[in-house]
Amino acid sequence: MNKVVLVQVEESYTKIALLEDDHLAELHWEKNEQGSIVGNIYKGNVENVLPGMQAAFIDIGLERNAFLYVKEAIPTVLKEEGINPSIGDILKPGQEVLVQILKEGIGTKGPRVTRNVTLPGHWVVLMPMVDHVGVSKRIEDERERRRLIEVAERVQIPGMGIIIRTTAVGADENELAADIRRLQERWQKIKEKINRRPSRSLVYQGGTLVERILRDMIDDEVQQIRVNDCTTYNQMWEWAEENYPLLRSRLHLQDGRDYWTEFNLQVEIEKALRPKTWLKSGGYLVIQETEALTVIDVNTGKYTGTHDLEDTVRKTNLEAAREIARQLRLRSIGGIIVIDFIDMTVDSHRQEVLDVLRESLQRDKAPTNVLGITPLGLVEMTRKKVRDSLSSMLTEPCSCCDGRGRVYRKSPIT
Structure with missing residues (x-):
């Protein structure tokens, strides 16, 4: 399959489209000054604990409190031992907790968070709070799974867990080890910030949309990544040079191009x-x-x-x-x-x-x-x-028909 990623940078938004055999398959965008909060790590404060819902609300300094369900509040070590305490046994109002955003707030709901922090790299996901080695379920070849587990056990940092990502199929020991070292260094910097920052503050930002796309979307089937902005292209080149050097040959700068018009994406x-x-x-x-x-x-x-x-x-x-x-x-x-x-x-x-x-x-x-x-x-x-x-991102309920239809938002992204 022929895959092409189009990166279009505009004044207010960065927009990304994935084409598969010339058909639009995925869309991603974010405001240039805002960005997504998924993956962010916060030093929060327990606002209240709800035993009846087996959940807690965490004040992380945003407009709405974050929602922490009991399964995401239990440390992974206790889960592996089969211990399932009540939410009231784990958290108390006023307690400081480190949490990571799992999902953006949707509608009137605040973001959903977890206490089991993970740091994704290109080849592996680092779990700094648990000693465990796993392989993505999407890797179905048993021989490759065994090889990757053996490699992971050799390069694993004592006391830290890792999950081998689907992108790691065919990767060698040096590539996995380098990815783990980068993530370990990142975790050390996060720990230093945790000690310095006050409660209800951000201690780690999960990365820009472009970084997340390079890390999570790009695979061997992607033939080209076309970019219409020189600054963004340079950032992608630097990321690839550090994390995935083979990707550099697929990056193409086409300064000033309007992909949305060129590929008729608005119609799609x-x-x-x-x-x-x-x-x-x-x-x-x-x-x-x-x-x-x-x-x-x-x-x-x-x-x-x-x-x-x-x-x-x-x-x-x-x-x-x-x-x-x-x-x-x-x-x-x-x-x-x-x-x-x-x-x-x-x-x-x-x-x-x-x-x-x-x-x-x-x-x-x-x-x-x-x-x-x-x-x-x-x-x-x-x-x-x-x-x-x-x-829900591009339209809103129509005020003329009691919400039975939908109309474009006043400030449409597209």
């Missing part, structure tokens, strides 16, 4: 905001986001097939499965997702559609879980939600 974004998405065959999807979950309906539409009804249904559902995986990434849809594929009477066809859906979701960096087909013939799945959906 407008399509992704519509409930109906057409398939090439003539079938279509209807995607409806609700507060509780997202519902996707598959229809044959204009496609009438050539042989028989079952073959028509099978082909439509297979095409829909691939497109659904793309739309979930493009629209940044998370949480519970229910898919109503067209009814299939052949068991092997049902399994084939599930297999294609799971295979297509392998390209998605966000964790997904396809649970299977219910007795009603619906496919249930989940996708980890780490930020607002495309619709």
